Amino acid sequence: MEFRSDVSVELVKHNARDFDVAMAARVSTIGAEGLDLNLPTEGLINFLMRDRHGSPFEHTSFTFYIEAPIFVVREFMRHRAGWSYNEESGRYKELEPIFYKPADGRPLRQIGKAGKYQFVDGTYQQKRTVSGDIERVSTEAYTTYKRLLDLEVAREVARMVLPVNIYSSFYATCNARSLMHFLSLRTKDETSKFPSFPQQEIEMVAEKMEDFFHFYMPETWVAFQRNGRVAP
Amino acid sequence: MEFRSDVSVELVKHNARDFDVAMAARVSTIGAEGLDLNLPTEGLINFLMRDRHGSPFEHTSFTFYIEAPIFVVREFMRHRAGWSYNEESGRYKELEPIFYKPADGRPLRQIGKAGKYQFVDGTYQQKRTVSGDIERVSTEAYTTYKRLLDLEVAREVARMVLPVNIYSSFYATCNARSLMHFLSLRTKDETSKFPSFPQQEIEMVAEKMEDFFHFYMPETWVAFQRNGRVAP
Amino acid sequence: MEFRSDVSVELVKHNARDFDVAMAARVSTIGAEGLDLNLPTEGLINFLMRDRHGSPFEHTSFTFYIEAPIFVVREFMRHRAGWSYNEESGRYKELEPIFYKPADGRPLRQIGKAGKYQFVDGTYQQKRTVSGDIERVSTEAYTTYKRLLDLEVAREVARMVLPVNIYSSFYATCNARSLMHFLSLRTKDETSKFPSFPQQEIEMVAEKMEDFFHFYMPETWVAFQRNGRVAP
Amino acid sequence: MEFRSDVSVELVKHNARDFDVAMAARVSTIGAEGLDLNLPTEGLINFLMRDRHGSPFEHTSFTFYIEAPIFVVREFMRHRAGWSYNEESGRYKELEPIFYKPADGRPLRQIGKAGKYQFVDGTYQQKRTVSGDIERVSTEAYTTYKRLLDLEVAREVARMVLPVNIYSSFYATCNARSLMHFLSLRTKDETSKFPSFPQQEIEMVAEKMEDFFHFYMPETWVAFQRNGRVAP
Numbered sequence: 001m002e003f004r005s006d007v008s009v010e011l012v013k014h015n016a017r018d019f020d021v022a023m024a025a026r027v028s029t030i031g032a033e034g035l036d037l038n039l040p041t042e043g044l045i046n047f048l049m050r051d052r053h054g055s056p057f058e059h060t061s062f063t064f065y066i067e068a069p070i071f072v073v074r075e076f077m078r079h080r081a082g083w084s085y086n087e088e089s090g091r092y093k094e095l096e097p098i099f100y101k102p103a104d105g106r107p108l109r110q111i112g113k114a115g116k117y118q119f120v121d122g123t124y125q126q127k128r129t130v131s132g133d134i135e136r137v138s139t140e141a142y143t144t145y146k147r148l149l150d151l152e153v154a155r156e157v158a159r160m161v162l163p164v165n166i167y168s169s170f171y172a173t174c175n176a177r178s179l180m181h182f183l184s185l186r187t188k189d190e191t192s193k194f195p196s197f198p199q200q201e202i203e204m205v206a207e208k209m210e211d212f213f214h215f216y217m218p219e220t221w222v223a224f225q226r227n228g229r230v231a232p
Numbered sequence: 233m234e235f236r237s238d239v240s241v242e243l244v245k246h247n248a249r250d251f252d253v254a255m256a257a258r259v260s261t262i263g264a265e266g267l268d269l270n271l272p273t274e275g276l277i278n279f280l281m282r283d284r285h286g287s288p289f290e291h292t293s294f295t296f297y298i299e300a301p302i303f304v305v306r307e308f309m310r311h312r313a314g315w316s317y318n319e320e321s322g323r324y325k326e327l328e329p330i331f332y333k334p335a336d337g338r339p340l341r342q343i344g345k346a347g348k349y350q351f352v353d354g355t356y357q358q359k360r361t362v363s364g365d366i367e368r369v370s371t372e373a374y375t376t377y378k379r380l381l382d383l384e385v386a387r388e389v390a391r392m393v394l395p396v397n398i399y400s401s402f403y404a405t406c407n408a409r410s411l412m413h414f415l416s417l418r419t420k421d422e423t424s425k426f427p428s429f430p431q432q433e434i435e436m437v438a439e440k441m442e443d444f445f446h447f448y449m450p451e452t453w454v455a456f457q458r459n460g461r462v463a464p
Numbered sequence: 465m466e467f468r469s470d471v472s473v474e475l476v477k478h479n480a481r482d483f484d485v486a487m488a489a490r491v492s493t494i495g496a497e498g499l500d501l502n503l504p505t506e507g508l509i510n511f512l513m514r515d516r517h518g519s520p521f522e523h524t525s526f527t528f529y530i531e532a533p534i535f536v537v538r539e540f541m542r543h544r545a546g547w548s549y550n551e552e553s554g555r556y557k558e559l560e561p562i563f564y565k566p567a568d569g570r571p572l573r574q575i576g577k578a579g580k581y582q583f584v585d586g587t588y589q590q591k592r593t594v595s596g597d598i599e600r601v602s603t604e605a606y607t608t609y610k611r612l613l614d615l616e617v618a619r620e621v622a623r624m625v626l627p628v629n630i631y632s633s634f635y636a637t638c639n640a641r642s643l644m645h646f647l648s649l650r651t652k653d654e655t656s657k658f659p660s661f662p663q664q665e666i667e668m669v670a671e672k673m674e675d676f677f678h679f680y681m682p683e684t685w686v687a688f689q690r691n692g693r694v695a696p
Numbered sequence: 697m698e699f700r701s702d703v704s705v706e707l708v709k710h711n712a713r714d715f716d717v718a719m720a721a722r723v724s725t726i727g728a729e730g731l732d733l734n735l736p737t738e739g740l741i742n743f744l745m746r747d748r749h750g751s752p753f754e755h756t757s758f759t760f761y762i763e764a765p766i767f768v769v770r771e772f773m774r775h776r777a778g779w780s781y782n783e784e785s786g787r788y789k790e791l792e793p794i795f796y797k798p799a800d801g802r803p804l805r806q807i808g809k810a811g812k813y814q815f816v817d818g819t820y821q822q823k824r825t826v827s828g829d830i831e832r833v834s835t836e837a838y839t840t841y842k843r844l845l846d847l848e849v850a851r852e853v854a855r856m857v858l859p860v861n862i863y864s865s866f867y868a869t870c871n872a873r874s875l876m877h878f879l880s881l882r883t884k885d886e887t888s889k890f891p892s893f894p895q896q897e898i899e900m901v902a903e904k905m906e907d908f909f910h911f912y913m914p915e916t917w918v919a920f921q922r923n924g925r926v927a928p
Contacts, residue, residue, distance in 0.1 A: 015711035058780030061757040080312035084754030110386035154342035161369040165392040247479035290548030293525040316522030544776035574850035601857040618806035624861040625833040
C-alpha cells in the first residue's frame with residue numbers, strides 16, 4: 001500500500017509557442033505570405049486576449065501525462081471542448097494500490113455558504129481521524145479487491161469496492177485556449193476577474209500544468225494574467 | 233444502507249421526432265418553404281442513415297435524469313460531442329447511502345483476451361463472496377464517511393473514502409445523433425456492423441435510453457437498426 | 465431578381481425555459497427528487513450566471529430557420545460548440561435570385577484602426593454607387609448562372625459565379641449557453657463587459673434571435689444582461 | 697487578375713506520429729511507466745482502428761495553411777469536432793484578385809439522381825462558355841469591388857459583390873481522428889466502406905492533406921485504408 005499526498009503532471013510533448021498564435025492571427029489580416037517574421041508578437045497577443053479573439057490560440061497543442069486520484073479525474077474530464085483523453089482502465093488492467101491522503105497542512109474544515117466556502121485548518125483530532133480512516137478504508141478495500149481477483153472474479157466487478165481516492169493515470173491533450181479555460185476555473189487567484197472555488201487537489205494539478213504553459217508560451221501567459229485570467 | 237442492482241433512466245423532456253430530421257434534411261434540397269408536410273419521411277431517413285448524412289439528426293433533443301453508480305457515470309461522461317451534463321456534487325451535498333451490488337445472475341468471470349472478453353456465470357462461492365464483500369466494504373466506507381462529517385470534516389474530504397459503486401445522479405442532454413453514437417458503443421447487438429464490448433452496467437443504462445429513443449423516433453430507430461447500428 | 469435589405473429568423477421549435485436551468489442546477493445540490501418546484505428561480509439563475517456555472521444552461525434547445533446572405537452565413541457557422549446546422553445546398557438545388565443590398569441608412573464608411581472601426585453614413589455618391597453596383601453585378605452573375613444551367617452545366621460548377629450577397633437558408637440548433645456566447649460576440653451593446661464589433665448584417669440576425677431568447681427565457685436574459693452580457 | 701485551377705495545402709507544423717497513438721492506447725492497459733518503447737505499434741494501431749477505439753488518435757496535431765476558393769472553404773468549415781480555424785478576413789484586409797476556374801479536364805455535366813450523381817466531361821461549348829463566363833463575371837466583380845474601395849466604401853460592404861470562386865486562405869488545425877473523419881467524407885475511393893460524393897475541388901484539398909497524413913503517420917494510414925476508410 002502506498003499513500004501519496006501529491007499529484008504528477010508530466011509534459012509528454014507539445015507544439016506550442018507564442019509565435020504560433022501570432023502567425024494564425026496574421027492570416028486573418030495580411031495573409032501568411034506577407035508576414036514579417038520579425039514583428040513583435042507581444043502586443044498582438046495582448047490585443048487578442050483583451051478583445052477575446054480566441055481562435056488563434058487553438059493552433060497549439062500540449063499532451064500531459066497525469067497521475068491523480070479518481071475524484072480529481074472526474075472533475076477534470078468534465079472539460080470537453082478542445083480536450084482529448086485516454087485513461088487507465090480498471091476493466092483492462094489490475095489497479096495499483098496507490099491512494100491519496102491529504103497532506104498534514106491540507107485544510108479540512110469548510111466554513112460559509114455554498115459558492116462561498118472557505119477552508120480552514122483541521123483540529124488535531126480531525127487530522128488524526130482523517131488520516132487513520134483513509135488509510136484503514138483504503139487498505140481494507142484494496143485487500144478485498146485483491147481477494148476477489150484471486151477468486152477469478154472479473155476486474156470490472158472487483159473494482160467496484162475501490163474508493164475514489166485511488167490513483168488513476170491519463171493522457172490529456174489540449175490547446176492553449178482550452179488550457180486557459182481550464183486554468184480560469186481550476187485555480188483561484190486574487191487577480192482573476194471571475195472568482196473560482198476549485199477543490200485543492202485539482203488546483204494542484206492545474207498549477208503544475210500552468211508552469212509548463214508559462215514556460216513554453218510566456219507572452220500568452222502574461223497576457224492571460226494581465227487580462228484577469230479569462231480565457232479568450 | 234440500500235443496495236440496488238439496477239439503474240434508473242427517466243426522460244425529463246424531449247423535443248425529438250422523425251419529422252424534425254426530415255425537415256432539416258429538406259432545407260438542404262428544396263428549402264423549408266416549399267416543403268410538402270405530407271411527404272413520407274421513412275425513405276428519406278433511411279437514405280440519410282445509409283449515406284451517413286448525420287447533421288439532420290442533430291436538430292432534436294432528449295434530456296434524461298439518470299441514477300447509476302460512479303463507475304458507470306465515469307464511462308458515460310467520456311461522451312463529449314453533442315452531450316451536456318449536470319451531476320450531483322459530493323462537494324455541495326451529503327451523498328446518500330445507496331450502493332450498487334450485482335444481481336444474482338450477473339456474470340462474474342471474464343474469459344478470453346483483451347478486446348474479446350466473454351463473461352460467464354460466477355460460481356456459488358464467487359457470488360457469495362462478491363455480494364458479501366461489496367456489502368461489507370460499502371457499509372464500512374459509508375460509516376466512516378458519516379463519522380468524518382459528524383466531526384465537521386469538509387464533505388469534499390470525507391467523500392474520499394467512498395467506493396465507486398456508490399450511486400450518483402445526473403442530467404444528460406443529447407441529440408439523436410450523439411445518442412446513436414452512444415448506443416453504438418454502449419450496447420452489444422448481434423446485428424451491429426462494429427462490435428462493442430460494453431460493461432453490463434452501462435449497457436443497462438443504454439437499453440433504457442434506447443427504449444425512449446425507439447418510442448419517440450421510431451423511423452429513425454428502424455433505420456439505425458437496419459444500417460448496422462452505426463451512428464450517421 | 466429580388467433585392468432585400470433584411471434577414472429572416474423564424475423559431476421553428478424550442479424546448480427552453482428558465483425552469484430547465486434551475487432544475488439542472490439543483491441536481492448538483494439537492495438531487496432532483498427533493499426539489500421544491502415552487503422555489504424562485506431568478507436568484508439561482510443570477511448566481512449561476514455571475515459565477516459562470518455554464519452547464520445548467522445547456523439543457524435547453526432552440527431551432528431557428530434563418531435566411532441571410534452567404535457572407536453572414538460564413539461568419540455564423542464559425543460558431544461550433546453547441547451548434548448544429550443544415551444549410552441549403554448549391555449542389556443539390558438551383559439557387560433563387562434573391563440578393564442582399566444595404567438599406568439606405570446602412571453606414572458605408574469605415575473610420576479608425578483595426579479592432580476599433582467606426583462606421584459612418586455614406587455620401588450620396590457612395591450610396592448611389594453601392595446600390596447600383598450591387599444590383600448590376602448580382603443581376604449579371606445570376607443571368608450567367610442561369611445560362612450555364614440551361615447549357616446543362618452542373619449546378620456545383622455554375623454556382624461559382626454567384627456573389628456572396630446571394631441569400632442562403634439554414635436550420636441552426638443551439639442551447640441557451642451557446643446562444644449567449646453567440647450574442648456576446650455578434651451584438652454590440654453599451655453594457656457589455658467585453659466589447660465586440662460585429663458586422664451590421666450578422667447583428668441583425670443576432671437581434672432577432674435575442675428577441676426569442678428574451679421571450680422564452682426572461683430570467684436568464686435579465687441575468688445575462690445584468691452580468692455584462694458574458695456567456696457563463 | 698489571376699485564374700487558378702488548383703488549391704494549395706502547406707503543412708505549417710505537426711506533432712503526429714504513429715508512436716503517439718500507441719503510447720496513448722497503452723496508458724489504458726499497462727500504464728505509461730511500464731511501456732516497452734520497442735514494441736511494434738502496427739498491430740496495435742490496426743486493432744484500435746478496427747474496433748473503433750478513436751480516442752488514442754486524438755493526441756496528435758497537424759496545422760495546415762490552405763488556399764482555396766470560398767465555395768470550398770464553406771464546405772470545409774462545416775467540420776467542427778476536433779478542428780480549429782483562422783481565415784483571412786474580408787473585413788480586415790483587401791482581397792486579392794485570384795479566382796478559381798475549372799481546369800480543362802474537370803467534368804462539367806452531372807448525371808443521375810441526388811446522392812448518386814455521376815460527373816462526365818463537358819462538351820466543347822460547355823467548356824468554352826464556363827471558362828469565358830467565369831473569367832468575365834469574376835473580372836467585372838473585382839473591378840467593381842476596387843471601384844467601391846476607391847470611393848472609400850468600407851471593405852465589409854464592397855466585398856458583397858465578390859463571387860464564391862474568389863480564393864481565401866486559412867489555418868486549419870486538426871488531430872489524426874478528425875482528419876480521418878474529414879478524409880472519409882471528402883474523398884471518394886473504391887475501397888471505402890461508406891461511399892461519399894465530394895465536390896472535386898474539396899477532394900483536391902483532401903488529397904493533398906492525405907499525402908501529409910500518409911507520410912507522417914504511415915501505419916495509421918495503412919490501418920485506415922485497410923479498414924474501409926472509416927474514421928475510428
